[in-house]
Amino acid sequence: MSTTHPALTPIRLGKHELSSRYAVAPMTRVSASPEGVPTADMADYYAEFAAGGFPLVITEGVYPDAAYSQGYLNQPGLARAEHVEAWRAVTGAVHAAGGVVIAQLMHAGALSQGNRYTSERIGPSAVQPRGEMMPEYGGSGPWPVPREMSAQDIEDVVDGFAAAAGNAVAAGFDGVEVHAANGYLLDQFITDYTNKRTDSYGGPMANRIRLTADVTRAIKAVVPREFVVGVRLSQTKVNDFTYRWPGGERDAETAYTALAAAGADYLHIASEGRNWLDTARLVSGRTLTSVAREVTGLPVIVNGGMHDVVLAERVLDEGHGDLLSIARAALANPDLPHRVAKGVELDRFDHGMLDPTVTLDNARRRRAGERG
Template structure:
């Protein structure tokens, strides 16, 4: 970290892989459901992402993008990176973000069993035929119980890896600076990692090393094919959109296995999500260490911490005490797209109002709230 007197550590410059960033502040991926029905990014999305760049964020990570026209799409009006129309739409977004001075990474997401709006398939796919906990999310366009998914075959698994690889190639063509593999929050890759959703007895089940195997294979494939200087990160979490209390049963031992596997696969960074909870609540391990700090130590990779990182004191502590190298900010960034500029000026932040995500989590819902204010 390059120190500058009297500058908050989150405003210090840093590097992810070969990419230099102006500060340690990152926009966390947030579902927006604002693409066309065919998954093409819109001008509204370009405005949305460019505003974060203009507001001073060094890195913007997109909402989850579906990587194939099979089982991956999770929601209606979710953007994709499958067709040339998708690529052209995202090129407008990346050009706008770059022109405003930030870098942008595409988060690739396979919803798996937590798909509640996929025009490409009438069934869902998962590591095992286990019905997800809870009910579909109304703010994301769903209702009622989750369907019982079909257990993935070896051919299905191979197609998942190929889908991620094809989407990563499209991301490079669309002008992204890299991709983030979404292996968090209860979606497909996380379903493989999670004990109660993965009942497999083959090489992708049973032990933690086997359950993280698919994520590692995806990362390894993308690293092998990535253009020079193209970031390949991965997002992990214990908590999920449909289970905010879940924790890895192996605690620190699981963190070590997972972090080592991702580092060996060649990931450029690890992003630890909190799913709407504070970093302190979700990252603290029984021995007093943290998931973020231990992952950083074991992997030797830069780590992005998430969960309440808009709090100036917590952000400073997380960076200074070695728990993480970068910070990602979600909902509070919606209310403060210029958060880094406000932090640099010493200005107060606007409070996040959940009404920004009602009746659904679209950009228009947030814009309507802002116009009303």
């Protein structure tokens, strides 16, 4: 391993000069108020990562509209004036600690299991999602069958994402990430078995990616030129760890090319339930992340096991990606970049750290006590 780990080298993202390749991955915390208003604890939570050396912080999924998008109770929103005002304290805290902060905009679609605005779910088609709702986020039992979206519903979704991006600008964010991964609404359009439409949004990947491209294009039209707009994609989902795009490499190239043409500034290729090695390798030997870099020329964020310094070095040195997003290992080690720089061993993740009713400090102390 070289003296300076490649993850500790600087990189530019839009107008931002990042001191390293590390980013905090989006992690659902369901710790906002019942009205979706971010709290002071959330400001401290996000700022801790920036203070710990993460130059880029991507928030948990934030719902963009006061209609069908909310996925969980106590999920934060960017749909109302009180949301915008409260997020200013969060973005201000991250900036004061030296970080760049991006809001992930997430429409849950058929995978909504807690929405204060409506009990109805919408999706590309009236197809029941696989698996069951997640008890750690307040759900139980099978997913209900969503209502198939009309053309007006699709237009409303696009408008909602664009309005939320405008709210993100007003709240002081440096960018937004369009959540088109992990089984949520935009990914439901991308996934062939949840999208049975026969219009221009269904059928081949060129059509199934259309809504995500429309959303990206609409956001770019309303935000300042220097405002970063990324897109997160995955094959696997919170309710399906085994799914792969049926067209493999061809589908990947089609999707990535469409999003670059729509104006995306970066792509974030995520894993769910697997690490990067398990989900990224294609039959040809290429990886989903290297394909994204090659066909678009955009910066690519790689997710899945990137706290492993050996794997992270391979990803960067072999050209599989440009930045590394860290999720659970960041919860356990909010100062992970500093630890890597000093060669300090990382603390292990404790599942209690996902519980918003248990403070991270207490969970970390418990883990430290077990280690000692």
